[in-house]
Amino acid sequence: MKHFISMQQLSGETINxxxxxxxxxxxxxxxxNKxxxxxxxxxxxxxxxxxxxxxxxxxxxxEVLDLHKEGSSLIKGESLYDTAKTFEAIGADFLIVRHPSDYWMDEMEEEGHLNIPVINAGSGKEEHPTQCMLDLLTMYQEFGNVEGKKVVIAGDxxxxxVAKSNAHALEKLGADVYFSAAPGFEDQSLHYPYITMDEAVEIADVLMLLRIQHERHIYKTEMYDYLSLYGLTMERAAKMQKHAIIMHPAPINRGVEIDTKLVESKQSRIFKQMENGVYVRMAILTHVLxxxxxxNENEINKRKALNII
Incomplete structure (x- = not known):
């Protein structure tokens, strides 16, 4: 694996x-130990x-090198590729990149060649593979695997x-993937079936909610009745299966896509996802390196096992 950019590049075996x-x-x-x-x-x-x-x-x-955009040469017009090459030149061993462009990695590769690994921490509207991996870990902890599980991704x-990365990976791993969205929030380029939120709560083993991505909308979207029409209300949550879990990549807009009382409810795994983000990213970093x-394995020190259930 050259770079960790897309869930579509990973086999089911590698994911597992x-x-x-x-x-x-x-x-x-x-x-x-290096x-x-x-x-x-x-x-x-x-x-x-x-x-x-x-x-x-x-x-x-x-050792952590943290780029602050406002104090960097980016404001002078330096390209993403030249910024990346600068970090490579001064001794960075790998790069973690989040960028608003959908295809920033392709744009960097058109400009030149990097000799260190790059990990995608979010690319525009297209991919968020490390978020997908922590979501999968949360589901695996709950169910053992996702094969045959009904996963509904609901929102924008x-x-x-997040929707794209998760849908592709979940399908690859044998889950049944559904979308639920308000009119205008659908992505017709994706082949997964759409259902209503009322249908979603009754069939879902996993209900993954998404916020409205206002910063990516060309025009501002006003959704005053969004929760009652398309979100997870207390009434809808009461119809969920007892074993079903609620997930959300966050940030959460409480009272918009989810009733605030459900964010830390018994069925919610939202903060468990955040906790799992650290473990998944540790695993991805060591895997890529x-x-x-x-x-190599001799440079990895394992500590005494902890009693974690």
Whole structure:
């Protein structure tokens, strides 16, 4: 694997191997016995992704190089590729990149060649593979696997990179994927069936809610009745199957796509997803670094196993 950019590049076997490693890391933390520099290049706002990458890096014992866009040469017109090459030149061992362009990796490869691995922390409306992996880990912890499970992704499908990454991966792993969306929020380029939210709550093993991606809309969307018409209300949640779980990649717009009382309800796994983000990103980092030959098994120190259920 050259770079960690898209869920579509990963086989089911690779996905399962990384998930198994993430669960192992959760129970028995690891560190890398080698000085390595991680460069975090975030060109969009981020809380969970950026901070969990940084926690993952520090838990692994890595040095963190954090780009601040406002104080960098980007404001002078430097390209993403030249910024990436700069970090490579000064000694970064890998790059974590989030960028508003849908295809920023393709644009970088058109400009030149990078000799260090790149991990996609979010590309426009198209992909968010590390979020998908932490979502999958959360589902695997709940059900053992996702084969045959009905997963409904509900919300602003058209503008969601999370929806796309999850739908492709879940289908590959044998899940039955459905979408639910308000009119205008559908993505007709994707072949998954659409159902109403009332139908979704009755069939879903996993109900994954998405916020309205206002920052990606050409025109501002006003949805005053969104919760009652298309969101997860208390009344709808009462019709969910007892074993079903509620997920959300966050940030959450409480009272819009989900009733605020449901965010930390018994069926919610929203904050468990965030916790899993650290373990998954630790596993992805070590996986990529081993694939590139930057580290080997002898440079990974495993600590004593923890009693985590």
């Amino acid at each position: 191997r990384i998930l198994k490693e993430a669960e192992s890391v959760r129970k028995s933390p690891i560190t890398i 000085q390595l520099f991680a460069a975090n290049l975030f060109f969009e706002p981020s809380t969970r992704t950026k901070m969990s990458f940084e926690v993952a890096q520090r838990k692994l014992g890595l 499908i058209k503008h969601s990179r 081993k694939e590139w030959g930057i580290i």
